[in-house]
Amino acid sequence: MKSKSICKFISETTADTLVMHNFVCERNEAVMRKPNTLPCHMAILTIQGSGRFRFDNTAVTCTVGDLVFCFKDETMSCEPDSTCEYIYISFSGARAETLLHRFGIHKLNRHFHGFEGLIPLWSDSLSRASKLNIDIASESALLYAFSRFSSDEKKKGDVVNRAVRFLEENFTEPDLSLAEVADALGYNIKYLSHIFKEKIGMSFSEYLRMLRIKHAVMLFDHGLDSVKNVAFLSGFSDPLYFSSVFKSVVGISPTAYKAKT
Numbered sequence: 629m630k631s632k633s634i635c636k637f638i639s640e641t642t643a644d645t646l647v648m649h650n651f652v653c654e655r656n657e658a659v660m661r662k663p664n665t666l667p668c669h670m671a672i673l674t675i676q677g678s679g680r681f682r683f684d685n686t687a688v689t690c691t692v693g694d695l696v697f698c699f700k701d702e703t704m705s706c707e708p709d710s711t712c713e714y715i716y717i718s719f720s721g722a723r724a725e726t727l728l729h730r731f732g733i734h735k736l737n738r739h740f741h742g743f744e745g746l747i748p749l750w751s752d753s754l755s756r757a758s759k760l761n762i763d764i765a766s767e768s769a770l771l772y773a774f775s776r777f778s779s780d781e782k783k784k785g786d787v788v789n790r791a792v793r794f795l796e797e798n799f800t801e802p803d804l805s806l807a808e809v810a811d812a813l814g815y816n817i818k819y820l821s822h823i824f825k826e827k828i829g830m831s832f833s834e835y836l837r838m839l840r841i842k843h844a845v846m847l848f849d850h851g852l853d854s855v856k857n858v859a860f861l862s863g864f865s866d867p868l869y870f871s872s873v874f875k876s877v878v879g880i881s882p883t884a885y886k887a888k889t
Contacts, residue, residue, distance in 0.1 A: 737785030
């Protein structure tokens with residue numbers, strides 16, 4: 629007896645444009661390391677080794693099977709290990725924005741694990757591609773990657789978005805902690821800590837320090853010259869600790885930074 633047919637209806641279609649620009653297997657370390665301001669979006673699949681990708685002020689470490697997205701106008705570079713290889717597809721267009729939005733992919737939710745299954749498909753599609761079909765090959769590879777996303781990944785992205793918004797609204801509070809954020813948003817503290825690190829690429833405390841130091845730099849740039857006042861206004865209760873963190877992030881002390889502005 630034959631098994632039942634499988635029929636799944638597509639609820640909607642779109643005529644939005646999806647423009648493919650490049651389909652590349654990158655093995656050149658010098659090219660990887662060179663900062664490049666992107667003219668369009670890019671999906672990067674690590675197929676061998678590992679690398680630390682930098683996107684403006686964000687850094688994520690990718691190993692085999694990791695998929696990471698970077699976005700138009702970001703400055704991107706990679707610090708690869710000796711065996712690192714990755715395939716990337718660059719793309720743009722109205723449908724690109726629609727797909728990124730549908731699956732909750734953005735600067736705060738760009739790094740995804742468990743995409744080893746894409747490696748044979750992307751590698752084979754790239755090796756077989758020619759001038760005649762490179763647009764179809766790259767588009768089909770990218771769309772298959774999007775089809776692998778689940779509602780669970782979007783849920784994780786929504787959790788992180790809420791946490792980041794809470795931090796941005798409250799980072800000047802000196803007693804702000806992960807426990808307070810988890811309690812305010814109704815999440816388990818261990819779950820929030822894990823998802824935050826997975827999606828942002830840094831811990832809660834590291835991200836909070838970054839927000840505070842960016843705010844401190846802005847205050848110095850706008851004419852405030854008291855290190856003590858800037859520390860307090862940026863969420864630090866101890867000016868000496870503020871000075872230490874500022875130097876570790878910016879590279880020079882607050883006093884030296886003031887002298888430059």
